[in-house]
Amino acid sequence: MPEEKKKSNFIRQIIDADVAAGRNDGRVATRFPPEPNGYLHIGHAKSICLNFGIAEDYPNATCNLRFDDTNPAKEEQEFVEAIKQDVHWLGYDWGERLFFASDYFEQLYDFAVQLIEKKKAYVCDQSPEEMREYRGTLTEPGRDSPYRERSVEENLDLFARMRAGEFADGSRTLRARIDMASPNLNLRDPAIYRIRRGLKHHQTGESWCIFPMYDFTHCLSDMLEGITHSLCTLEFEDHRPLYDWYLDTLETPCHPRQIEFSRLNLEYTVVSKRKLTQLVEQGVVAGWDDPRMPTIAGLRRRGVTPAAIREFADRIGVTKADNLVEMGQLENCIRDDLNQNAPRVMGVLQPLKVTLENYPEDQEEWLEAANHPQRESMGKRQIPFARELWIDRDDFLEVAPNKKFKRLVAGGEVRLRNAYVIRCDEVIKNADGEIVELRCHYDEATLGANPEGRKIKGVIHWVSARHAVPAEVRLYDRLFNHPTPDNARDGSDFIDHVNPDSLRIIEQAMLESGLADAEPGAAFQFEREGYFCRDPEPDRLVFNRTITLRDTWARIEKAGGKK
Ligand code: ATP
Ligand code: MG
Secondary structure, three states, X not given: OOOOOOOOOHHHHHHHHHHHOOHHHHOOEEEEXXXXXXXXXXXXXXXXXXXXXXXXXXXXXXXXXXEOXXXXXXXXHHHHHHHHHHHHHOOOOOOOOEEEHHHHHHHHHHHHHHHHHOOOEEEEOOOHHHHHHHHOXXXXXXXXXXXXXXXXXXXXXXXXXXXXXXXXXXXXXXXEOOOOOOOOHHHOOOEEEEEOOOOXXXXXXXXXOXXXXXXXXXXXXXXXXXXXXXXXXXXXXXXXXXXHHHHHHOOOOOOOEEEEEOXXXXXXXXXXXXXXXXXXXXXXXXXXXXXXOOEHHHHHHHOOOHHXXXXXXXXXXXXXXXXXEOHHHHHHHHHHXXXXXXXXXXXXXXXXXXXXXXXXXXXXXXXXXEOOOOOHHHOEEEEEEEOEEEEEHHHEEOOOOOOOOOOEEOOOEEEEOOOOEEEEEXXXXXXXXXXXXXXXEEEHHHOOOOOOOOOOOOEEOEEEOOOOEEEEEEEEOOOEOOOOHHHOOOOOOHHHHEOOOOEEEEEEEEEOHHHHHOOOOOEEEEOOOEEEEEOOOOOOOEEEEEXXXXXXXXXXXXXXXXX
């Protein structure tokens, strides 16, 4: 796909203006800050493309990959590694700019001490329930905690002892001292540190038993890394005053600018790590990389390319408007990319045997087939032709149901793609009346030529039975059968909307022999069937359907089998 100039958006316009005004000496620095508590999904891809895309397009701009790892209860090294792999696979490189918020624990602790010294933070002994009760509501102001007026000395002592592990989980917190009557609930003395003893952190081990909260950690991590534009999703808009309050109160040398944009919501799926975790843990899917998952790992295994995902991110753009993107938009990007780049092959998903009675048994020939109908540069391959073939069951009916049916019928003719015209002379059935074989004749004069005196309208795909390789083919469909499974507005749970037919397994399809050597992940168009890719499962030939074809074949059929 040709790299087009990326579309501008309101964030790029803000950055343009900041650069023009000489803010941050014209420097642009962004970051992508995942929490390693699950695998990345297509929503994260939007954020990755936005942040790393800016770093690609502005002179000397940078984008950090920063793990926002302040909650060891849910975070794991497995997720750290998976996230790195996914960002790389999408085509982005953070170079040396890999960071962990946990690298700043010591500095963050010092900032907290500074807040205490400035009388802007205090140790509070309220229980979580009391804190909630004192917090007030959107319509009622909160009440001050009885611990709010503790002296600086007492606060410093208690905070040091929190760190030393003297107090039980939940018994104390360090809180910012802002305004319990603020109309913004986030400013009603939010927690800065909480106690979580006995947890093993994947980066810091057991050296800490107090952990900083997201809002405090995030703005200071941004500041420490010299981030200029901190891009996050809209739910953080109400947190921006707190982001700014920490930086202003601590009088930090630089002050990154937080800008919010709308999350990607995609029809017929869920984009929330919590819900995706549930699908994995309940065994609804085979794992994080199940090809039905909207995770980057799932999309990769499904055969979706990084180029298609980047194109999708570009087409949906970046705005502040809440929206639900049609699955068709993603599917179009996937198709456009595969249509351009996937070599064509033939694979028969529901094999029905054809015997060419006038083709000598000991003969075989290798016919030339183009790997791509429009791109000569993709070359040609040789495909074997012999007396016994497989065609798809759907390509034969004893009697045509209507005039539109251009495939093979008893007594009728059809063209075999890249090969000859055949005529069906006899239909063999088993005792149950099932069709098990077609006896046909081929017309030797029709290789690359129209037959004399008659027009053949249909073209079907086939493989030589002797040369074909059997393979398992997995036909995937949408994972949910409701456009907004987690917001169905009828009180149902998203799991209730899982599509029971999202996976159909064909145990033995028959494929062109060359596919035996396909690399894991390699993408193909199985002509007339769709786009497929080789599953990474070792020692076995398995193909996943990435996506169905647009109905291009109908057009080709209409044109009498000629492109
Ligand atoms: P989830 O709710 O799925 O856990 P999250 O926002 O908690 O998502 P993080 O790991 O904190 O996940 O996200 C890393 C970055 O990706 C954040 O900047 C976040 O705003 C962004 N992001 C997450 N989900 C989406 C989405 N659906 N659309 C756009 N950006 C997203
Ligand atoms: Mg999060």
